[in-house]
Amino acid sequence: MIQPKKTLSLALLLCTQFLCAADFSQLQLHNSGRGGSNTPHGLARFDSEVLAHAPDTVIIFFGMNDSINDKASVPLDKFRANLTEMVRRSKANDIAPFLVTVHPIIAEPLYERHPDKLQSFYLDRGGANAIIDRYNPVIREVAQETNTPLIDFAVAAAEHLKDPQAAPIVVPDGVHLAPAGKKLLGDTIASALASYTPQPKKVVCFGDSITRLGYDTELYLALDPDRFQAYTTSIPSAKAHPDLEPPTKLFDGKYENISLDSIEYRGDVDVLVDLDKTSMIHQIEVVYFSAKNYTLSEINLYAGLQENKMTLIESFPVVPQKEERKARTATFQLNKELRYFKIHCKRAESSARVLISEIMINGKDHNSSEW
Known part of the structure; x- marks a missing residue:
């Protein structure tokens, strides 16, 4: 069991030197977030979505629905009891x-x-943020009473927002995390995980839609930036479906959800990958979405030992699909040594954009966040 080195919150500062010294290359994350969940829901699915994965660590992040969702609100005393029970079950x-x-x-x-x-x-109770401010002390108190590490994301977010030039941490719905918010949450959790021993290996991210919509890639980036294959693209990603900084989403192990997992490009795009060394590559797969105004016409794979001497390996014609939100896969068989490869995604003439979701090398997504 992980034992805390400190009892105080570790939310405010990501210890870069410490993280660099630790080895999180074997870290595995599982996302057990569910939209609309409150702590009663969490208790009901604790066995199937936490214990069933046999992790050594669980990040428990509930409270948004318990506090300000009028259809899922939970009284403070019940909220306290539910969090305490989750902690008890975890430690047991x-x-x-x-x-x-x-x-x-x-x-x-x-x-x-x-x-x-x-x-x-809302208003008769002081407003949404005033309500949240009554639930956060309960989380802190449960952490103190049960000797459980606290990740005080509320404090980290407040510090971030003191800068008038800071990027917004939430999307236009006012609640869910924007890219800057996900990065801040990932960095804050990374600081906490890196500051405790023994080092976590299998972590379940357990919570509501804040968890479901993801911070796990950002957490990986903070703890193990070398996990993701480096790549460049001929045009930048669009704001509607942006890539991360540095670009990582094509190797983050996520490719099922068109809204969350794809990257949008407003035109034909080349994705250039440098494997750093010559390697025997058997297969490359490209996961994409193609329908309506994001239809592809073909995907071409170029590969070689030198960046300026890549040759066309194969052209994959994309067949139009009626199921617009279903991920498709283009598979290229290579069985050859190479260092560089380029994937050219050509949009259909009638289409405004291209949506790419994942690149898998050797037919196995070695960076998958599922286990």
Whole structure:
């Protein structure tokens, strides 16, 4: 079981030197987030979505729905009891729990989605952020009472937002995390994981839609930046489906959800990959989405031992699909030594954009976040 070196919150600073000294190359993350979940839901699925994966660590991040979702709100005393029970179950199964506080939101978009509850549920109770501010102390108290590491994301977010030039941490819905928020959460959790021993190897990220929509790639980036294959693209990704910084999403092991897992390019795009050394490559797969106004016409694979001497290996014609949100795969058989390869994704003339989701080398996604 992981034992804390310190009892205070580790939310404010990512210890870069410490992270560089640790080896997280074998770290495995599993995302057990569910949209709309509160702590009663979490308890109901704790066995199937935490214990069933046999992790050594669990990141418990509930509170957004318990506090400000009028359809899933939980009284403070029940919220406290539920968190305490999750911690108890974790420790009883030799799983180290970490508790996470809830970030501040932008209330106006939330109010617009819940007009019938605006006065009675929100304003009469001081507003959404005031409600959250009554739940976060409970999380901190449970952490203190149970000797559980606290990841005080609320404090980290507040510090971030003190800078008037800081990127917003939430998307326009006011609640869910924007790229800057996901990076901040990933860095904050990474700091906590890196500061405890023994070093975590299998981690379940357990929570609501904040977890479901993801911070695991950002967590990997903070702890093990070499995990992701480096690549460049001929044009930048579009804002609607952006890549991370540095680009990593084509090797992050996620390719099922068109909204969350794909990268958008406004035109034909070349993806250039340098494997750093000559290697025997048997197979390369490209996962993409193709329908309606993001239709591809073909995917071409070029490869070679030198960047300026790559040759065309194969052209993969894309057959139009009616199922617009289903991921498709283009498979290229190589069985040859190479160092560089380039994937040229050509959009159909009638299409405005290209959506690519994942590149898998040797037919196995060696960077998968599932286990």
